[in-house]
Amino acid sequence: MPTAPARPSRARRVWGETWRILAALGIGFVGIAFIAWETDTGQRTVTDAQAALDLLVGVLGLPLLLLRRRAPLTVALLLGAASTVSILVSGAQMVALVSLSTHRRWWKISLALVVGVAAAGVYERLHPLVDPGASDWLVNLIASTFGFALLVWIGAYIGLRREHLVSLQERAETAEREQASRVAQAQTAERTRIAREMHDVLAHRISLVAMHAGALAYRTDLPPDKVAETAGVVRDNAHAALTELREVLGVLRDPLAGDAPPEPPQPSLADLADLFAEARANGADVRVEGPVDDLGARAAGLGEAVSRHAYRIVQEGLTNARKHAPWAPVAVSVVGAPGEGLTIVVRNPVRSVGPLPEAPAPPPSGLGLVGLTERVELVGGRLSYGTTADPAARDGRGAAFVLEAWLPWAA
Incomplete structure (x- = not known):
């Protein structure tokens, strides 16, 4: 399973919760306005006590949305049960169902769907139409089932999209780490090669310098011309060591600088x-x-x-x-x-x-x-x-x- 995305900033989290609560409140007001219109036109019977309870349960149900990430199933079931007496809480119920569906735990989604459809049927019984048709209950059942199924599809799509984005982010991070690892390996290999060449070149020259310098140190009876000849060998090999060291280290210079000499061919x-x-x-x-x-x-x-x-x-x-x-x-x-x-x-x-x-x-x-x-x-x-x-x-x-x-x- 893909890992969770990086935690957003505090301001982004606050805005995310705010607009969801406002959207749930807006949907609830649309529903309660429709019920109020039916009541005013005499199509539905709603008492004042039922209307007050509807508003109270709707207002109390909105804060539950803040807990939907910690307990998505519990919040969806509570809001679904609350919709039996409140149409205002239906917006919060929809948001909770979408949030639950993003996890795609189908037994939890099925349980929330059953509670939601049953709550819609109970609401119709508690707030009946004045002149219901013979098939109104079936139409309401199909409509509520279809509406809830649409919300589940939206939530599942959002969950899939989130996981896809996380997967793309992980792939990019993995590719970046692999690239950094390849660069580090190449740098290590190049440093090892340079160190090996430095050892081979300098050890050859310095051993010559040490051998002839030892002759000067231990042979105090050498004639002046022999001393001068040995000192010349020491000098020439010391200069050669410095020159070869500079050539070997030349590969470490920035090739974009334009003044780095090309690496000389290696002996064979x-x-x-x-x-x-x-x-x-x-x-x-x-x-x-x-x-x-x-x-x-x-x-x-x-x-x-x-x-x-x-x-x-x-x-x-x-x-x-x-x-x-x-x-x-x-x-x-x-x-x-x-x-x-x-x-x-x-x-x-x-x-x-x-x-x-x-x-x-x-x-x-x-x-x-x-x-x-x-x-x-x-x-x-x-x-x-x-x-x-x-x-x-x-x-x-x-x-x-x-x-x-x-x-x-x-x-």
């Missing part, structure tokens, strides 16, 4: 060679296993999303190795074929090896591997990571951190 497998060259130029020992130079060209059917995720997986693997094992060699393997899938493996020793002593561990963000897991699951792939024995360790007791992902590659 075709950019892996540049990623490895940049890592090596910054001092990382990246060892690529298998041919990856032509992988971007061969992966044309891999799909833009999968190719972009593959690039981010390799980038995150290099970033983690740089954060937790700086200067250690990193082995990267990217192999695959259509129909078999794309397998990515990034392996690095757990401990740092190189020019730095054991440095304090960087604060973990906890977002990198979680973001990679979400990326892989979105395209139907698999991701695993953890510590295992390092096959490159000479004593056989070294440990390596292995990041492995499988991405689907349709035939």
Whole structure:
């Protein structure tokens, strides 16, 4: 069942009750005027006591309309019973019957109809015509039944219309809520994407800055030219981080402003060679296993999303190795074929090896591997990571951190 409409204002409620009482009073006066005309012309017998009772019951019955919303059946029955002695109350009886019919409880309506028709018959007996015809009682019965049925139809129509309006209002509110929910979901998805891209981009650059800044902090014996070279790497990567951060956040600017630059294309497998060259130029020992130079060209059917995720997986693997094992060699393997899938493996020793002593561990963000897991699951792939024995360790007791992902590659 539709819910009740919103409660109207106090002024509207007062006006609604006022015009209904005035309408009921107007209908009652029309009825009593007709009875008075019949009495004056000698067609009906009405005593002065009956006329006074008619006015008294009619005046007392009008306030009952104020209770029709709380007890519609009771008010309709009381006003119907009062119409046995008062024609003035007939207007209030009609309003009460219409109000009862809006709820479309047919057993209640039938009971009110029986009382109303019976009351009309009793009124005719108490206020008889002077020269009634043989069929007048039947005509009065049919007329009263038809009149009450018309009032029931009007009330049922009003109730149906109200429910229809409430239904339309609910549909509009539901559509508005669904639209707001879709907008909120789109905003959340966009913010998640931006946060993921910010993490991937900034973690890559900041890890380079941290690694070379650590070299400056711990290697006090470096010659001036080496110090200048390392400081240049720190400066260049800090500037690159700021530039890439501005590009990523550019999507948050208002596109209607007209000054927001278009979002740059995201890197893919075709950019892996540049990623490895940049890592090596910054001092990382990246060892690529298998041919990856032509992988971007061969992966044309891999799909833009999968190719972009593959690039981010390799980038995150290099970033983690740089954060937790700086200067250690990193082995990267990217192999695959259509129909078999794309397998990515990034392996690095757990401990740092190189020019730095054991440095304090960087604060973990906890977002990198979680973001990679979400990326892989979105395209139907698999991701695993953890510590295992390092096959490159000479004593056989070294440990390596292995990041492995499988991405689907349709035939």
